[in-house]
Amino acid sequence: MGLIQFFLALLSLSLFVSPAICRYPPAEDIKSWCGKTPHPQPCEYFLAHDSKYGRPIKQKSDFFKLSLQLALDRAMHAQTNSYSLGSKCRDEREKAAWADCLELYDYTIQKLNKTIDPNTKCSQVDAQTWLSTALTNLETCKTGFMELGVTDYVMPLMSNNVSSLISNTLAMNKDPYGEPSGPSYKEGFPSWVSSGDRKLLQSASPVPTANIVVAQDGSGNYKTINEAITAASKRSGSGRYVIYVKAGTYQESVNIGNKLKNIMLLGDGIGKTIITGSKSVGGGTTLFKSATVGKRNKNALSFLFIILKFS
Numbered sequence: 001m002g003l004i005q006f007f008l009a010l011l012s013l014s015l016f017v018s019p020a021i022c023r024y025p026p027a028e029d030i031k032s033w034c035g036k037t038p039h040p041q042p043c044e045y046f047l048a049h050d051s052k053y054g055r056p057i058k059q060k061s062d063f064f065k066l067s068l069q070l071a072l073d074r075a076m077h078a079q080t081n082s083y084s085l086g087s088k089c090r091d092e093r094e095k096a097a098w099a100d101c102l103e104l105y106d107y108t109i110q111k112l113n114k115t116i117d118p119n120t121k122c123s124q125v126d127a128q129t130w131l132s133t134a135l136t137n138l139e140t141c142k143t144g145f146m147e148l149g150v151t152d153y154v155m156p157l158m159s160n161n162v163s164s165l166i167s168n169t170l171a172m173n174k175d176p177y178g179e180p181s182g183p184s185y186k187e188g189f190p191s192w193v194s195s196g197d198r199k200l201l202q203s204a205s206p207v208p209t210a211n212i213v214v215a216q217d218g219s220g221n222y223k224t225i226n227e228a229i230t231a232a233s234k235r236s237g238s239g240r241y242v243i244y245v246k247a248g249t250y251q252e253s254v255n256i257g258n259k260l261k262n263i264m265l266l267g268d269g270i271g272k273t274i275i276t277g278s279k280s281v282g283g284g285t286t287l288f289k290s291a292t293v294g295k296r297n298k299n300a301l302s303f304l305f306i307i308l309k310f311s
Contacts, residue, residue, distance in 0.1 A: 033063045038171050039164035046070055046161075064172045065116070071165040072112040075134075078160045079105040085154055093284055094154050097144035100288045101158055104137040107258070108162075111137075115169075127173050135166045144286040197240070200264065210244035210266065211235075220246060225254050225265070225275065233260050240264060245273050253277035254293045265293070 027048060034043035047053045053070065057063050082102055089095040111134040114120055115127050122130075145155035184191045189198050212228045213220030222228045228243045235241060240262045247268040254275060256263055267273025277292035279285040 029057055033057055034168075036063075036172075037067070037168035039161075039168055042161035042164050043067070043070070043168055046074065046165075060172065064169065067165065067169045067172055068112065068116045071134075071162065071169055072109065072116060074160065074165055075105060075109050075112060075162045078158070078162050079109065082158055085158065088154055090153065091150075093148040094145075094150045096284065096286055096289070097141075097148055097150060098154055098158075100144045100286050101141040104141045104288070108134040108137045108166075112166075124173060128170065131166060131170050131173065135163060135170065138163045138166070140288050144288055147281045147287055148284070200240075200242070200266075210242040212241075212243045213246065214243060214250075215246040216248040216250070217246075220244075224252055225250055226252055229254060229256060229260070229263070232263055233257060238262055242266060245275075247272040249274045249276060251276055251278070253279055253291070255291075256293075 030044055030047045031040075034040040034047065037043055047066070047070065052073075053066055055062075055066065057066065079102070082098070082105060086095065086098055089098050111130040115122055115130045115134075141158070142155065145151050186193075187198055189201070193201075212222065212231060214222050214225050214228045216223055222231065225243070225245055228245075232241050232243065238261055242264045244266045245268075250273075252275065254277075275292050277290070279290040281287055281290065
């Protein structure tokens with residue numbers, strides 16, 4: 001046998017035996033583990049057809065990590081495909097819903113990355129919260145199309161198995177350990193709220209050491225809340241940043257950017273500091289973008305401050 005024939009024979013042999021030797025976990029293991037999830041079909045399909053997921057599954061924690069990685073990969077794949085759909089939008093309503101979905105996919109990927117990152121402290125409760133947020137983001141994406149009555153064209157193109165795969169991770173996170181326990185409370189607040197923040201929330205009057213003051217009469221640093229938010233985005237550091245909004249009616253929609261954290265809005269009280277926006281589904285805006293005051297991918301504490309002071 002010549003040298004070329006020898007290598008060809010060796011190559012054909014390796015191609016013949018590689019599926020049996022390299023495929024891991026076996027098909028029966030994939031079927032068994034995926035069968036424990038609420039959506040076994042996409043789980044089985046993707047794990048069995050991509051060698052990237054060829055790793056041992058010895059226990060539920062292994063399968064949970066594998067399911068997380070699968071959900072993240074498919075979310076990233078769906079986001080990439082969604083970028084090209086903008087040209088297929090037939091009107092402004094479809095384009096608005098499509099733009100929301102791009103943003104919501106970005107937030108979903110952030111939450112999945114945070115859950116899977118070995119350098120991030122992630123308890124079972126944290127994982128359940130972040131995965132629930134990721135799933136809610138995708139449901140909000142679908143809702144945007146339904147609200148605007150444009151479900152027949154672009155939305156089916158954005159539909160995929162990501163929601164089902166995230167649901168699987170939620171089920172696996174809950175099932176191995178039982179129902180996640182809720183957060184503990186201290187003085188009526190979750191234990192993760194620091195004593196300093198509790199004092200800020202419990203104060204009867206505006207904090208005198210506000211970083212920025214907003215006043216319509218010009219007595220503050222800015223006349224609009226959005227101007228103050230823009231200024232806050234340029235600050236150095238990421239500590240608590242207090243924006244005191246004096247009494248008045250502010251006709252604006254306030255959006256605290258995704259990367260802007262630890263922002264606290266303090267008003268003069270119910271009926272005194274009023275923020276009112278005019279965006280609505282009837283006007284062609286999705287519900288996701290119609291909030292008068294919102295923080296995309298909300299920092300829970302920042303949102304809590306807003307509710308307590310403005311509701």
